[in-house]
Amino acid sequence: MHMKVILAGTAMALALPAAAQETQTVGVSIPAATHGWAGGMNYFAQEAVDRLEEVYPQLDFVLATAGDAAEQVSDIEDMLATRNIDALVVLPFESDPLTGPVAAVADSGAWVTVVDRGLSQEGIEDLYVAGDNPGFGRVSGEFMTSQMPDGGDIVVLRGIPTTIDNERVEGFEEAIDGSGINVLAMEHGNWNRDDSFTVMQDFLSRYPNIDAVWASDDDMAIGVLAAIEAAGRDDVQFVLGGAGMKEMIARTRDGDPMIPANVTYPPAMIGTAIELTAVGLTSSAPVSGEFTIGSVLITPDNAEDYYFPDSPF
Amino acid sequence: MGDAVTAPLALRDVDRHFGPVQVLHGIGVDLRAGEVHALIGENGAGKSTTMKIMCGFLVPTGGEVLVDGRTRRFADQREAEAAGIVMIHQEFNLAEPLTVEENVFLGAELRRGPLLDKRTMRERTAELLDRLDCRVPPTARVRDLSNPDKQMVEIAKALRQEARVLVMDEPTAVLTTAEVDTLLEQVDRLRAAGTAILFTSHKLGEVKQVADRVTVLRDGRVVHRGPADMSEHAMANAMVGRDVSDLYPAKAAPRGEVALRVEELDVPDHAADVSFELRRGEVLGFAGLIGSGRTEAMEGLVGLRPHRGRIEVDGRSVTIRSPRDAMRVGMVYxxxxxxxRGLLLDKGMRENLTLQSLPDFSGLTVDTAAEERALDDAIARFDVRAPMRDVKVGNLSGGNQQKLLLAKTMLADPEIVIIDEPTRGIDIGTKQQIYKLIRELADEGKAVIVVSSEMQEVIGLATRVLVMREGRIVGALEGDQIDEERINGLQMGLGRAAA
Amino acid sequence: MTGAAATAPQRRDRSHSLLDLHVLGPILALAALILLGTGISATNESTFLSASNISNVLSRSAFIGIIAVGMTFVITAGGLDLSVGSMAAFIAGLVILTMNSLAGTVESVPMLVLVGMGAALSAGLAAGAINGFLVTNMRIEAFIVTLGTMGIYRSLVTWLADGGTLSLDFTLRTAIRPIYFGGFGWLTWPIIVFAFVAVLGELVMRRTAFGRYCAAIGSNEQVARYSSVNVNRVRMATYVLLGLLVGVATILYVPRLGSASPTTGVLWELEAIAAVIIGGTVLKGGFGRVWGTVIGVLILSLIGNILNLTDAVSPYLNGAIQGVIIILAVVLQREKKAGT
Incomplete structure (x- = not known):
């Protein structure tokens, strides 16, 4: 192993000066667009690749989308073996299965940027661009407490059972702790409109009074709103989604009382990561380290700044 | 029964009930070493149940099973096999994709350490096959074997288990005449080696040829027991319980118009240049060995296989691409x-009866009342005997299945009826009924073709016989010319009679 | 083969089948679930038996239910269709795009809605015909064909939506909402259509030549062929019928949320197949009953509903509970092994 690293390092050292003007290849590996947020993330990845290929003619980008972790591992192995990539930008499907393959890329001497989900082992990546999941939950919770200073009964829709979801919910629970807000029930809506519609219908059957809903995602918020509307219930004062879907931001901007706010978890972070990687490859500017993109509360006042009409999300 | 003590296997006063129905009443049979014992009876007489009790598939509800004079109670068929009692089923119990040696040692593979000891198994299989004078290589795949060779593999498997008692359930049902002879030779050989053999067959000629003693069952009781020197006629009478001397009804000369004319029918890979005429009121026999293309030619004729050639029905040229087309012009197979291919075994009699002519029973919906009436008629006319009206057809005896199949075909009210192997695996009483039904069809003015491997059947039924060999019609026989010797000669390729 | 032959067997010998678990199994399972729901509802003062909850459960059962009725025919005839979930998503996307693009030119909203319905039905018909053609004429295994079309429709809808969500224009959405939410009080249109499809399906399965042919082909294709049944045509018809019913289900689905996305209809095919089997239809074909399928669908919907009404079970275990109940429902109705 060490031998390999040394050899690779030597090869790099020998090759670099000569290759300064040569084309370098950047691999981008992300999950496929299977739900709204991922769709947005795909859009921003493609957009960043197109833009950066113009700006940096000496960079070549390879973009691969995977339907599951195993497929993503194969994608990365193929990139390393057949394209001999100089840098990898990866948004891991799951942390554990991808740690090994990404470490192998790092061992080959290539630059590694990890986005959103961390790997299981520290120190592999050169750059970590992360969303702030506990922060996402915390900002949401703080908004809830600010809207209901006297407390109230709420229901919570959770995403697909994952670390991300757990971190968000923990952050949320910490923020509302001691505020008098009572969580009646939590169920998984799987970041899916149909599932959240069904879950919300059943919550409405179960509880005669619900003051507010933390839908934790804009796709789920749409399902929740449809269920409330169909039931004709007026006890629910508002629904807080998240992640900043453009339709929902537009409704906040236009002052819809049911959607008073949103919390960002921008899919555009993938674009930031690709851009930083390009900078790191082509210049001597220091870009390694950790780069956290915080979750911001969007209200009618600042909604216009977060409305991107061209994004699919 | 007196010397049952010395018999390797004997049943004494065996009763068997299925629910409230008693199907065996006090059966006593003893199988002696070095003897072939024939168990005969009509379908439903209790032969299968008796054999299953002998081989541990069923336990008796009364009486006892004796092995070497000692009472045994087999929990299952493996225990019976351990005691040297092996059954060879009518439908082969072989794994078709495996080789002969793999089948012979299936479930009892020899090992050397963790690996299979293929060499020893191959040698032992070769030895066993040698003993049976069978020329099949141990490495051949069973699915590539002919029926008698499969039968031999079954027997080799039984020998491998050192069977002292071999129970053979209609071993000759699917064999041709020549194949039957080979099998019977092997039975002789086993007998000489001291094996006790139970043999069942509907072909009384074989029984007479091979058996030393005969037990006749009727309605679950032993009605005759004795040496095999009785005549076939006497056996048949004992089985049926009445005189069956006139097995075949009297023939009548055809008197009608030509209903079907076939010219130069080709069924690729199976039959070529098949031409014949068929008149109303005629029973035309198609003889030939298995594989001579008889069945395929008929399947081509009714559109089940692609074919070329000219077909005229009632003088009009017709195109037949599917059995539906054939039915439209009044022809059924x-x-x-x-x-x-004939019956849906997991469905009831009503659904089976009307499947072919369902459009006649349905407007927007199916008229089940009319179907029930049709079933009443069919049960009466074709004498279908079922324990319950809603029985699954798979649980009917072979004879009753065949009668139901005939009823189903006739429900389509055809003018031209092609019957392939009308009585395969059916007892003599039912055979007689089916022959009578076929004759009645002809007398009603229908045109009938009977395809059969049983030469006696063709001879007994047909007023004209066409013999096929290697996909072609090699001869036509009429009236007094129809006899076993001529048919045999033609189908073996020994001569050519004028058409 | 028993010796006890009766020349004139009893015509009515069905009394025993009333106690038959094969028939009672699914009904018992459904009854047990309803009791369970009522019990849970009594302890936490939720409203399991209220008209609105019953209406919710029945309405949301309608999509899978309508599809499962079609699936019953396909499975009974010895086939299988894995593509229905993606097909529904694709058709939903197609309908939304069609209606959005015509919204500018066609003034009358009812006219637009009719066009949308027409588009859904014809797309379903075509998709079913493609599956049927590949299975019958090209003689490819149904499993492979529909696995292939499943992937195709799923990525087509992802492509149409650019990975995001296709949404109906807001004015149109308000206009068509009543198709899902409207009706006669709690008796909403999805419930009415589902009931209609189920009754009609049961009738076709039990009382028509087509239903009989499906069972015959599933039981033994050769026998059907030798009995002059046009096997290919019947088989084709089962897939076309299923495609058409997927179209009907989509007509009811689109008004609910007014959108379609790559996650629309995910796993519907498995839910539909599970409902069919829970209802007593034989997976390898030869026997099918539509009323059983309806009960199967209700069982599946009720499990989810009841789990949402209680905190007794960790939501992580929802799938396990569903699995256990599905297996139990099928074990309950296992036929005793046929005697000799």
Missing amino acids: LTEDRKG
Whole structure:
């Protein structure tokens, strides 16, 4: 192993000066667009690749989308073996299965940027661009407490059972702790409109009074709103989604009382990561380290700044 | 019964009930070493149940099973096999994709350490096959074997288990005449080696040829027991319980118009240049060995296989691409494979009866009342005997299945009826009934074709016989010319009679 | 083969089948679930038996239910269709795009809605015909064909939506909402259509030549062929019928949320197949009953509903509970092994 690293390092050292003007290849590996947020993330990845290929003619980008972790591992192995990539930008499907393959890329001497989900082992990546999941939950919770200073009964829709979801919910629970807000029930809506519609219908059957809903995602918020509307219930004062879907931001901007706010978890972070990687490859500017993109509360006042009409999300 | 003590296997006063129904009443049979014992009876007489009790598939509800004079109670068929009692089923119990040696040692593979000891198994299989004078290589795949060779593999498997008692359930049902002879030779050989053999067959000629003693069952009781020197006629009478001397009804000369004219029918890979005429009121026999293309030619004729050639029905040229087209011009085909292609075994009698003519029973919906009436008629006319009206057809005896299949075919009200193997695996009483029904069809003015491997059947039924060999018609026989010797000569390729 | 032959067997010998678990199994399972729901509802003062909850459960059962009725025919005839979930998503996307693009030119909203319905039905018909053609004429295994079309429709809808969500224009959405939410009080249109499809399906399965042919082909294709049944045509018809019913289900689905996305209809095919089997239809074909399928669908919907009404079970275990109940419902109705 060490031998390999040394050899690779030597090869790099020998090759670099000569290759300064040569084309370098950047691999981008992300999950496929299977739900709204991922769709947005795909859009921003493609957009960043197109833009950066113009700006940096000496960079070549390879973009691969995977339907599951195993497929993503194969994608990365193929990139390393057949394209001999100089840098990898990866948004891991799951942390554990991808740690090994990404470490192998790092061992080959290539630059590694990890986005959103961390790997299981520290120190592999050169750059970590992360969303702030506990922060996402915390900002949401703080908004809830600010809207209901006297407390109230709420229901919570959770995403697909994952670390991300757990971190968000923990952050949320910490923020509302001691505020008098009572969580009646939590169920998984799987970041899916149909599932959240069904879950919300059943919550409405179960509880005669619900003051507010933390839908934790804009796709789920749409399902929740449809269920409330169909039931004709007026006890629910508002629904807080998240992640900043453009339709929902537009409704906040236009002052819809049911959607008073949103919390960002921008899919555009993938674009930031690709851009930083390009900078790191082509210049001597220091870009390694950790780069956290915080979750911001969007209200009618600042909604216009977060409305991107061209994004699919 | 007196010397049952010395018999390797004997049943004494065996009763068997299925629910409230008693199917065996005090059966006593003893199988002696070095003897072939024939168990005969009509379908439903209790032969299968008796054999299953002998081999541990069923336990008796009364009486006892004696092995070497000692009472035994087999929990299952493996225990019976351990005691040297092996059954060879009518439908082969072989794994078709495996080789002969793999089948012979299936479930009892020899090992050397963790690996299979293939060499020893191959040698032992070769030895066993040698003993049976069978020329099949141990490495051949069973699915590539002929029926008698498969039968031999079954027997080799039984020998491998050192069977002292071999129970053979209609071993000759699917064999041709020549194949039967080979099998019977092997039975002789086993007998000489001291094996006790129970043999069942509907072909009384074989029984007479091979058996030392005969037990006749009727309605679950032993009605005759004795040495095999009785005549076939006497055996048949004992089985049926009445005189069956006139097995075949009297023939009548055809008097009608030509209903079907076939010219130069080709069924690729199976039959070529098949031409013949068929008149109303005629029973035309198609003889030939298995594989001579008889069945395929008929399947081509009714559109089940692609074919070329000219077909005229009632003088008009017709195109037949599917059995539906054939039915439209009044022609139906009754398959030789009643279980695989004729009947839905997991459905009731009503659904089976009307499947072919369902459009006649349905407008927007199916008229089940009319179907029930049709079933009443069919049960009465074709004498279908079922324990319950809603019984699954798979649980009917072979004879009753065949009668139901005939009823189903006739429900389509055809003018031209092609019957392939009308009585395969059916007892003599039912055979007589079916022959009578076929004759009645002809007398009603229908045109009938009977395809059969049983030469006696063709001779007994047909007023004219066409013999096929290697996909072609090699001869036509009429009236007094129809005899076993001529048919045999033609189908073996020994001569050519004028058409 | 028993010796006890009766020349004139009893015509009515069905009394025993009333106690038959094969028939009672699914009904018992459904009854047990309803009791369970009522019990849970009594302890936490939720409203399991209220008209609105019953209406919710029945309405949301309608999509899978309508599809499962079609699936019953396909499975009974010895086939299988894995593509229905993606097909529904694709058709939903197609309908939304069609209606959005015509919204500018066609003034009358009812006219637009009719066009949308027409588009859904014809797309379903075509998709079913493609599956049927590949299975019957090209003689490819149904499993492979529909696995292939499943992937195709799923990525087509992802492509149409650019990975995001296709949404109906807001004015149109308000206009068509009543198709899902409207009706006669709690008796909403999805419930009415589902009931209609189920009754009609049961009738076709039990009382028509087509239903009989499906069972015959599933039981033994050769026998059907030798019995002059046009096997290919019947088989084709089962897939076309299923495609058409997927179209009907989509007509009811689109008004609910007014959108379609790559996650629309995910796993519907498995839910539909599970409902069919829970209802007593034989997976390898030869026997099918539509009323059983309806009960199967209700069982599946009720499990989810009841789990949402209680905190007794960790939501992580929802799938396990569903699995256990599905297996139990099928074990309950296992036929005793046929005697000799």
